[in-house]
Amino acid sequence: MYSLVQVELYKIFKRPRTYIAFGAVAALIGIIQFGLKLDGKSYLDFMLNDLSSSLEIDGKILNGYLVCYVMLQLLLVHVPLLIALIAADMISGEANMGTLRLLLIKPYSRTTLLLAKFIAATIYTLLLLVWLAILALFGSMLLFGTDDMFLLKTSYVVLLKESDVFWRYIGAFGFAALAMTTVASLGFFLSVFAENSIGPIVATMSVIVFFTILSTLNIPIFNLIKPYLFTTHMIGWKEFFDIKVNDSNEAIIGSIQNPEKIIKAAVVLFVHTIGFFVATVLVFRKKDILS
Amino acid sequence: MSSVIQVRGLTKNFGQQFTAVNDLSFSVHKGDVYGFLGQNGAGKSTTIRMLLSLIEPTAGEIEIFGLPLAANRSAIMQKVGAVIEKPAMYEYLTAYQNLKIFSALSGVSKSKTQLLQELDVVGLATRAQDNVGTFSQGMKQRLAIAMAMVNDPELILLDEPTNGLDPQGIADIRNLILQLSREQGKTVLVSSHLLSEIEQVATRLIIIDKGCKLVEGDSKELFDTSKTVVAIQTLDNKQATELLLQSSWAKQVLVNRSKDKEIFMQLDEKYLPNLHKNLVEMGIGVLSVKPMHSLEDYFLQITSTQKYV
Numbered sequence: 001m002y003s004l005v006q007v008e009l010y011k012i013f014k015r016p017r018t019y020i021a022f023g024a025v026a027a028l029i030g031i032i033q034f035g036l037k038l039d040g041k042s043y044l045d046f047m048l049n050d051l052s053s054s055l056e057i058d059g060k061i062l063n064g065y066l067v068c069y070v071m072l073q074l075l076l077v078h079v080p081l082l083i084a085l086i087a088a089d090m091i092s093g094e095a096n097m098g099t100l101r102l103l104l105i106k107p108y109s110r111t112t113l114l115l116a117k118f119i120a121a122t123i124y125t126l127l128l129l130v131w132l133a134i135l136a137l138f139g140s141m142l143l144f145g146t147d148d149m150f151l152l153k154t155s156y157v158v159l160l161k162e163s164d165v166f167w168r169y170i171g172a173f174g175f176a177a178l179a180m181t182t183v184a185s186l187g188f189f190l191s192v193f194a195e196n197s198i199g200p201i202v203a204t205m206s207v208i209v210f211f212t213i214l215s216t217l218n219i220p221i222f223n224l225i226k227p228y229l230f231t232t233h234m235i236g237w238k239e240f241f242d243i244k245v246n247d248s249n250e251a252i253i254g255s256i257q258n259p260e261k262i263i264k265a266a267v268v269l270f271v272h273t274i275g276f277f278v279a280t281v282l283v284f285r286k287k288d289i290l291s
Numbered sequence: 292m293s294s295v296i297q298v299r300g301l302t303k304n305f306g307q308q309f310t311a312v313n314d315l316s317f318s319v320h321k322g323d324v325y326g327f328l329g330q331n332g333a334g335k336s337t338t339i340r341m342l343l344s345l346i347e348p349t350a351g352e353i354e355i356f357g358l359p360l361a362a363n364r365s366a367i368m369q370k371v372g373a374v375i376e377k378p379a380m381y382e383y384l385t386a387y388q389n390l391k392i393f394s395a396l397s398g399v400s401k402s403k404t405q406l407l408q409e410l411d412v413v414g415l416a417t418r419a420q421d422n423v424g425t426f427s428q429g430m431k432q433r434l435a436i437a438m439a440m441v442n443d444p445e446l447i448l449l450d451e452p453t454n455g456l457d458p459q460g461i462a463d464i465r466n467l468i469l470q471l472s473r474e475q476g477k478t479v480l481v482s483s484h485l486l487s488e489i490e491q492v493a494t495r496l497i498i499i500d501k502g503c504k505l506v507e508g509d510s511k512e513l514f515d516t517s518k519t520v521v522a523i524q525t526l527d528n529k530q531a532t533e534l535l536l537q538s539s540w541a542k543q544v545l546v547n548r549s550k551d552k553e554i555f556m557q558l559d560e561k562y563l564p565n566l567h568k569n570l571v572e573m574g575i576g577v578l579s580v581k582p583m584h585s586l587e588d589y590f591l592q593i594t595s596t597q598k599y600v
Contacts, residue, residue, distance in 0.1 A: 003395050010392065015383055098379025102438070105343045105375075106396045107368040289345040 001116060004108060008120030012086060018124070021082035022131055025075070029135040032071050033143055036062065040144075047152060064141035065149040065165045069241065071136045076176055076237070080183040080208050082128060087121045088187035088200035091284070095195040095291040110285050118188055118277055125180045133173050151241055158243060164253045172237040175266065179234040182269045183208065185276035186230075192283050195291050230272040236265030294318040294354070295446055295478045296325075296342065301351035303337050303502075311337040313502040315351070319480055319495070324472045326493030326510065327482035328590070334502035335482040336376060339450045342480075343373055355446065369398065372444035374452055378435035382424035386415050386434050389423060390441060397442035406441075413437045414463075429460035436467065447471060449481040453488060461488070468492045486590045490514055498590060506545045512557075519560050520545065520583045522553040526576030534573045540566065553581075 012018050036043060040062040091114075094100035103113055149160040160168070186207060190200040211231035214222050226232045239262045244255035256262065296319035303312040312334040319325040329335045340346040342353060344364050353360040355367045380389045387406060394401045401409075410416045413433040423431065432452065439447060449468070453461045469492055471477040483489050489496055490510070497507040506513065525531040532554055535544050545555040558566065560582060570577050 003398075007392050007395055011381065011384075014381075014388070097381065098377065099381060101340075101343075101345055101375050102379055102393065103396065104345055105368055105371065105373050106393075107365040107398060108396075109365065286347070288347060289340065 001112060004113065004116035005119050005123075008116050009123060012120055012124055017089075018086060021085060021128055024082060025079075025128065025132050026135060028075060028078075029071060029132075029139065032074070033067065033140060036067055036070075037143060060145065060147040061150050062144060063147040063149070064137070064144040065146060065160075065162075065169075066151070067140040067144050068137045068169065069149070069151065071140070072172070072176070072237070075132065075136070076179075076234075079128070079132070079176075079180060081205055083125050083180050083183045084187045084201045084204040086124050086187075087184035088191045088204045089197040090117045090121050090188055091191040092194040092200050093191075093197045095289075096197060098291060100291055101289050104289055111281050114277075114281055114284055118185070118280075121184045121188055122181050125184045126177055129173055129177050129180060133169070137169055137173075149241075153242075158241060159251065160241065160243060161251075161253055164243075167254075168240040171240040171262075175237040175240070175262065178266055178269050178273075179230075179236070182230050182234075182273045182276070185273045185280075189276040189280045189283075192280050192287065228268070230269055233265035233268045236262055236269075239265075293321050293357070295321050295323070295356060296480065297352075297354040297357075298338075298342075299352045301338065301341060301353065302349045303334075303341060303346060304349045311502050312341070312348075315499065315502065315504055317497050317504060317507050319478060321478055322472065322476055322494075323478055323480075324468060324492050324494050325478070325480045326489030326496030327480055327499070328484070328486060328489050328496055329482075329499040330484050333484075333499050335484075335499065336450055337502075338499070339373070339375065339448055339480070339482060342448060343368075343371070343375070345375075369442065370445045371448065372439035372442060372446070373448040373450070374432070374435045374439050375448075375450045377454065378428075378431040380423050380431065380434060380438065383422065385420050385422055386410055386426070387419040389434065390437055393438045394441045399442050401441070409437050409441065410434075413467075428455040429457060429463075432456060432460065432464070436464070440471075445478060447477055447479045449479065451482055451484070453483065453485075465492055515557075517559055518557050521556045521558065521563065521566070522579075522581045522583060523556065523570070524553050524578040524581075525570075526578065528552070528554055531570070531573075531575045534575060535570075538569065538573065540569065 044062055091100065094103060104110065106113075108116075146162055146165075148162050149158075149165045151158040151160070183204070187200060187204040190203045190207075191197075194200050208231060211229045212234075215226055215229050215232040239258055240256060242257035244252045244257050246252055296317075298318070299316050301312055301315040302310065304310050315334070315338060327335050327338070337346060341348050342355070342360070344360055355363075356370065358367060360367060381392070384392070387403075387410065390406050390410060391401075394406060407416055407419055410419050413436055415430060415434055415437065418426070418430065423434065426434065432455070436449075436452070439449075449464075452464050452468075456464065465488070468479055468481060472479055472492075472494075481489070481492065493510045495508065496510050496513065498505040512518075523531070532544070535541065535554065535556075540556065540558075543556045543558045545557050556566070563580065563582065567577065567580055570580075
């Protein structure tokens, strides 16, 4: 198994396509950081327009923590496409090249091969998120410095002490890793049905877009299925930045307002990931390899 | 002689309509270069893919090295190498990297020097560090063979290995097959739609058409130039075949399919008058007894689609 995973990772990181995702993330983060560095004040003025008359804000609001949060909001919607580029190609790409038949005549079971490929796709996903974290969090901390984190939510504001932020990002990135692994498992599953990469990549994105629309639609009939859609829970990382308050309305440092929501979202994502993988194995074990 | 491959009643249906392989039985003995002959679409590749467990049979049994394939796949595949149809490899990797990957996947630990030596055997040592995407079809085919041989297999399955090759490439593959068999004692199953290709390397062969076995036998006997193939037309071919199979002529009957318009036999030309006489004595209404020049004529005739009712 170890050598199979090694081989799969070797193949992934020898392909030029792999680095598109890393390049795209670096370019997007670089542009946002550049824009905020040059004209961050205008962005803040626009963001705080309604609050400026009622709230006096002291300190460095546009710091590395806030910039990272802004970037995660923007990027985590698009990262699934970059994940799909590789995960949805894991089996269909091999079928397209004709190498799938060579892999399947080696002394490993189909399930072992799939597991090795899935582990490799998951490692790629995690590395992409580590790359995202390095650039978006550490890069922004270096460029913009650190301070307390001021977040403007839909109907309230959250103020997190500087010392109470970093661990939340670790939790948020960990959660995002789980969400992106679910995306990878969906792409991986769809990859079994095709003999070229384009179909599963487009299909993965279509499923995510379709479910995301269902998750965000405020039509009562869809409320029944929303809790079961993995897309509903993919933004669960934001929960790490909501803090509990005591009876005096003071923030409790080190707390999360709704940890149960995070756990529930993680369970739904995990069950989806396992479900997609098991379905992949069931389909693939019976599949005639004609490519 | 021990069988390396034993196939019994192998059948593969794709959906309800199409039967690619139909009740096929054959055996490949240790040390054979076994020719698997049939026109395009005859069921050769489907059969080879079933032997490699890439396709699940609808019915039938496959034993390789005396073990049922379905229950012993991993153990069997450790001793098998294959090139399946057009050569497939990672075009963004070099020849050396491809070989290294398939060496690792075969559970074989080989040094760089050993892998380069194997590339040298197939004439690719000087291109070891070049991306496979820049290779010609012949070079890819040679690399595919090196990849199939990387685990030093006892059994090698080559599905149309000379497809797309120039005459020199075809000759190289032919020599390689002979070398593997004669010098290294490997068992080789090689498929082709060209009789002339099989004729030059095979020790035994099978001819299949529309998924059915037509002939299986020793190449020396089948290609015996002192014998000729005879196409016999009778009033009732089914009955005539049954009578012939019960007679002393049974061994000379090549194909016994009721759907054929002719019965094919292989025998020395001097026995033709005797055969004719015996047919009449058996009460068979003979319409014609037509000698053919070679097994190739016979192969072309028997696999020609117009021959079927």
